[in-house]
Amino acid sequence: xxxxxxxxxxxxxxxxxxxxxxxxxxxxxxxxxxxxxxxxxxxxxxxxxxxxxxxxxxxxxxxxxxxxxx
Amino acid sequence: xxxxxxxxxxxxxxxxxxxxxxxxxxxxxxxxxxxxxxxxxxxxxxxxxxxxxxxxxxxxxxxxxxxxxxxxxxxxxxxxxxxxxxxxxxxxxxxxxxxxxxxxxxxxxxxxxxxxxxxxxxxxxxxxxxxxxxxxxxxxxxxxxxxxxx
Numbered sequence: 517x518x519x520x521x522x523x524x525x526x527x528x529x530x531x532x533x534x535x536x537x538x539x540x541x542x543x544x545x546x547x548x549x550x551x552x553x554x555x556x557x558x559x560x561x562x563x564x565x566x567x568x569x570x571x572x573x574x575x576x577x578x579x580x581x582x583x584x585x586x
Numbered sequence: 587x588x589x590x591x592x593x594x595x596x597x598x599x600x601x602x603x604x605x606x607x608x609x610x611x612x613x614x615x616x617x618x619x620x621x622x623x624x625x626x627x628x629x630x631x632x633x634x635x636x637x638x639x640x641x642x643x644x645x646x647x648x649x650x651x652x653x654x655x656x657x658x659x660x661x662x663x664x665x666x667x668x669x670x671x672x673x674x675x676x677x678x679x680x681x682x683x684x685x686x687x688x689x690x691x692x693x694x695x696x697x698x699x700x701x702x703x704x705x706x707x708x709x710x711x712x713x714x715x716x717x718x719x720x721x722x723x724x725x726x727x728x729x730x731x732x733x734x735x736x
């Protein structure tokens with residue numbers, strides 16, 4: 517089975533959205549700041565629900581935040 | 587640091603203190619296999635009771651904090667706790683089975699005279715302490731590593 521990886525553009529999108537803080541994004545997405553940090557560092561792969569909430573917090577589609585690589 | 591990480595740290599500190607306390611007790615007073623001294627026996631159980639009481643108090647305090655604060659834990663904390671609990675249960679079960687096996691072999695080789703009456707209780711206690719310590723250590727390690735939600 518080939519190895520897969522889910523990348524994200526959360527850090528980039530935060531800066532594009534008036535330098536949104538990690539805390540602010542965490543509040544909007546309903547998670548902790550530590551989870552946002554882990555996501556940005558590629559240390560956590562979120563649930564579909566949290567992924568949608570983060571995309572919604574930025575007002576973009578899911579694919580603009582998370583990319584699936586094989 | 588999330589509230590779950592803090593909980594794991596407190597858990598680790600409490601039960602490490604318990605193990606160190608027991609080690610000091612056995613070093614000062616000798617083997618645990620034959621309780622000659624009633625004071626030593628009671629100290630052993632008091633240390634255990636104090637550790638579990640501290641664990642209960644910690645859980646009550648954390649529950650109150652979780653209910654008062656917003657989004658203090660989330661799906662990542664739950665995923666880590668779930669995986670750490672699963673690993674700790676397996677480890678604890680393995681330790682208890684290995685000790686019971688050793689007990690059975692001792693019994694078959696030498697009869698019941700070689701087995702103090704406290705042994706089954708010790709095995710249960712060791713299983714419980716292993717469970718709590720392994721869960722705390724595993725959770726803390728997982729907070730620094732890559733975790734998947736599933």
